[in-house]
Amino acid sequence: MFVKLVIMVSLALCPPILLSHLASSYFISKYGFEQAEQTVSTVAQLSAEAPSVIEGMQSPLNSDVWLQMVDFLTMLTSVSNVKFIVLIDMDGNRIYHPETPKIGAHVVGGDEGNALQGKTYISSARGTFGFSQRAFRPVFDEHGKQIGAVIVGIMSKDIEKNVSRLTSPMTWLFSLALLIGVLLAVQLSRKIKKILFGLEPHQIARLLEERNAILSTVREGIIAINKSNRLVVVNEMAEKILRSAGVKGELLGRPVHEVVPSTRLDSILNEGKPEYDCEQNINGQVIMTNRAPIIIQGKTVGAVATFRDMTEMRALAERLTGLSNYAEALRSRSHEYLNKLHVISGLLRNKRYDELEEYLSDIIGSKIRETSSIKVNVQDPILVGLLESKFSRAHERNVTLSLGGSGVIPHLSSTGAHALVTVLGNLVDNAFDAVSYTQEKHIALTVHCDHGTLVITVADTGHGISEEHIQKIFSKGFSTKGAGRGIGLYMLLLTLDELDGSIEIDSRVGQGTAFTVHVPLSRLTDGGQA
Structure with a gap:
């Protein structure tokens, strides 16, 4: 039973802990990607609206204005922790790229079309650096004419790495919680087993059946009350005697004074002292009863009374008295005749x-x-x-x-x-x-x-x-x-x-x-x- 209890309690703990872990991982991952999207969107907006970028995109390659733009974008890339910032013209060709050899080539990914039509959005695509989250934002000159677009990206693997750094402690935390739950399950199982005196469930069921069988077969009436003075045990003989005394209605669960008005079980419960061989009158029917407190671990938790109808007790006493008299008669006869036989034997020996x-x-x-x-x-x-x-x-x-x-x-x-x-x-x-x-x-x-x-x-x-x-x-x-x-x-x-x-x-x-x-x-x- 101990192993079964540990397994059952552990299985009861696993689903909520696992679901909590999965939910936490999901929301952390979602939060990580949302933060990445917010970062690339902000950096794309800053890049698209920066005057140095607008002027640089309209200046020749390697001119002073273009170089100032490069310095600004390099600085912005560094402080914002994005992977790249790329500028493209209206034909989709790169005006600026962190890797200089790739400047002038057409942008990779195939998701730039909407940006060249003046739309702002976020897309996931594979570029020259690999799979990334990319923010697209159109760039307009001082007259409001679109001159190109800016692409800002963070690598998906970097986002996942950041998410992993957050979820890894959570994984250890939930593993620790599961371990603590299993240890508590072990302690709980030991406690339950101790409370049940080390008995298996089928043994407890067997004891309950035997207890009911014993209560139903004994010829003494047995009633027991709990600390609230309510009946918790009434065997068949007790019910028979109480019914013959005129007690009606359900017995179990009722206050004992309603069933047996002259009872002293409440006094036994309060005083904790037994009373034996007491006569009691229940609605005109006299019984012989024994009363005793029920003590568990030094505490009085109830009281029990056993009793028999005095009519039966008297009949039994009469039979015992009769047997005693018969035995006395045989003893007297035996003693008397033995003495007389000794006298007869002596007279015969002496002729x-x-x-x-x-x-x-x-x-x-x-x-x-x-x-x-x-x-x-x-x-x-x-x-x-x-x-x-x-x-x-x-x-x-x-x-x-x-x-x-x-x-x-x-x-x-x-x-x-x-x-x-x-x-x-x-x-x-x-x-x-x-x-x-x-x-x-x-x-x-x-x-x-x-x-x-x-x-x-x-x-x-x-x-x-x-x-x-x-x-x-x-x-x-x-x-x-x-x-x-x-x-x-x-x-x-x-x-x-x-x-x-x-x-x-x-x-x-x-x-x-x-x-x-x-x-x-x-x-x-x-x-x-x-």
């Missing part, structure tokens, strides 16, 4: 068969009771698996977990099951944490169905929650258990909002806490659709 039989009876009986209790109240297989894992974890942590109630959780839709996993999993896990440092470790889980509403209560015998903390426990990031916590109850509340559900808290410091959840059963069995 204590009576104790082994009693131990197995206790295990089987306990599992039968737990399974029976779960199956009485729960029919959905996903929730059955979750509750069985929680019973196993309760055994590990020496916590008494009971399940009761007068209602039955039926088979749920996939969305409803994942949502309820989020709710139950977080409530039971919080209950485990609540009873970790108490002497009485009991968690009661009850299920009721009342006129199409599923009511679930999780009560623990923990230390309870103070009044000031109750107001904050559902806030994102709030936790009394240290940094990196405070997400579970926040996600639980978002899930309940999606299900049109509600939650109540009954807590007494030093006595325990009970969370009661109300959820329309139809929102769980119909895929979460109202």
Whole structure:
């Protein structure tokens, strides 16, 4: 690309420089010939009107008057820088010539006729000295009678030589200008190549295509503004989210406040500080957004925001919570059964068969009771698996977990099951944490169905929650258990909002806490659709 740019810029410079040179040469040449014509015309007029010339032309050859005329013409030829001054009579014969042997002979060139008829003019012809510019002027005596004509000439080659002396510096000047233009073209090409990071045009086009393809395929909405707070980038997902939020009309080029009234991109542009994981409401549609300044060479030239619909984020969080609970269930089951297998292995090695039989009876009986209790109240297989894992974890942590109630959780839709996993999993896990440092470790889980509403209560015998903390426990990031916590109850509340559900808290410091959840059963069995 560098060589191409140099060639293109050089070719762009050559025509105007060449045309300027040709134009200058033309006008200089024209000026040179015009000056020569003016010179010979003036000298011819001076010669024709000089009294010494008029008297000399009427005097005999080599007479004193004729010799005075010769001296005058010689002097005039010298001071005017003309090549020759020739006098002819009315027959065209030379009366005077700079070269004496040619006096008396007929003038050469064949262009003297009009001069002998009293006309003044300039002609180009080849004479005894060669090709020349010649001025003809008739000579009249004191009575007005024409007695001959004067011919004054400058050699064409002398005119061209003078013109060449003027145009030669111009040629060097234009050559220098062309050289400087080429050097500047080289510097410009290097600068352009540096600006384009050394990329070839086809590589730039390929990057642009890839950039557009990436913007159109990512699932996050992306918008960017320039220093004038106008939108310069809006990908397909961003347009989809904005359209669903009721934004109409053309997006690109518009002020960002007209498209997203609650935006903070202008603040990001001014302050130059990013903001991450922020909730934003666009005409009633809630999104999760990240905003950051666009910095190039240390200067903030714009700002960009990426965002996703919170509905999708919540669904993803619910799936992740469900997976986390499933993983916890498998881990608990594995740990519980591994411990029991160690006990069984020890009893077998020691041949204590009576104790082994009693131990197995206790295990089987306990599992039968737990399974029976779960199956009485729960029919959905996903929730059955979750509750069985929680019973196993309760055994590990020496916590008494009971399940009761007068209602039955039926088979749920996939969305409803994942949502309820989020709710139950977080409530039971919080209950485990609540009873970790108490002497009485009991968690009661009850299920009721009342006129199409599923009511679930999780009560623990923990230390309870103070009044000031109750107001904050559902806030994102709030936790009394240290940094990196405070997400579970926040996600639980978002899930309940999606299900049109509600939650109540009954807590007494030093006595325990009970969370009661109300959820329309139809929102769980119909895929979460109202």
